[in-house]
Amino acid sequence: xxNRMVIFTVNRLAPIRFSLLAFALVLAAPVxxxxxxxxxxxxxxxxxxLKPPPGVRVAIFEFADLECPACAHANPLLKxxxxxxxxxxxxxxYIIPGHVWSSQAAVNARxxxxxxxxxGDEYRDQVFSNQASIETQADxxxxxxxxxxxxxxxxxxxxxxxxxxxxEVQDDVALGRRVGVVKTPTIFIIVDTTSGPRYFExxxxxxxxxxxxxxxxxxxxxxxKSSRKPVTSAHK
Numbered sequence: 001x002x003n004r005m006v007i008f009t010v011n012r013l014a015p016i017r018f019s020l021l022a023f024a025l026v027l028a029a030p031v032x033x034x035x036x037x038x039x040x041x042x043x044x045x046x047x048x049x050l051k052p053p054p055g056v057r058v059a060i061f062e063f064a065d066l067e068c069p070a071c072a073h074a075n076p077l078l079k080x081x082x083x084x085x086x087x088x089x090x091x092x093x094y095i096i097p098g099h100v101w102s103s104q105a106a107v108n109a110r111x112x113x114x115x116x117x118x119x120g121d122e123y124r125d126q127v128f129s130n131q132a133s134i135e136t137q138a139d140x141x142x143x144x145x146x147x148x149x150x151x152x153x154x155x156x157x158x159x160x161x162x163x164x165x166x167x168e169v170q171d172d173v174a175l176g177r178r179v180g181v182v183k184t185p186t187i188f189i190i191v192d193t194t195s196g197p198r199y200f201e202x203x204x205x206x207x208x209x210x211x212x213x214x215x216x217x218x219x220x221x222x223x224x225k226s227s228r229k230p231v232t233s234a235h236k
Contacts, residue, residue, distance in 0.1 A: 038204045045180035050190050051197035057220040058087050058213065061188040061199070063094035063176045066109070067102035071185045072128040074205045078187070079125065081209055085217075091124065093172040094184050101140040106169045108144050111159040116151075123147060191216040 044050070052059045060082055064071040082089035093106040105127055113120030126147060127134070134140050148155035160166055176186070187202040189212050198219065202212040 050199040058191045060089045061190045063092045063181045063186040065096045065184040066105040067099040068184045072131045075128040077205045093169045094176040107165045110165040189216040194221045
């Protein structure tokens, strides 16, 4: 395995909790290349779950697998779009069969969700950033221990002794199957309109993500004084 160096930088200005500014891996690895052809639209079987939370007009609704290179490629694009448009990013697990460590990584992320606000999403982001260096369950464990140590979080021997978090992951997978998800990432832009919820799909986020968000926003219900300000990231 290639020698690797992980660099940590902390933003000390953040109140109470700190933000992870850099958790970068230096290694020689091929850059992920986007598919040559645009994927087909998802054949949605049940659009019921594809609606924004109460008080939210527009949101990004994603199904992803932490071991998926295409998801790693799309992750910074989605993060930037959520911040730029100031809309929630609802992240859902969809485990790809044959991926050796993605289920455990999803459990780990949910455990970090319970520790400090935003920490689970930082873990997801850093797993994606360092994905090429994580080949086995043991690699994932070492990576997660370093992340917890850097974040000054005491990591237990077992993050999910009763299987509760794994059940939540499987609930997300079942939700994806109910919707009709067959690939990762699957990215919907969900919108609350005056005639009810609608969804639009970004099939190629390198080229159509912002266009799809603009399309959704063009049909969103008007902003009212009672509208609640949405968060920019969330996991359901």
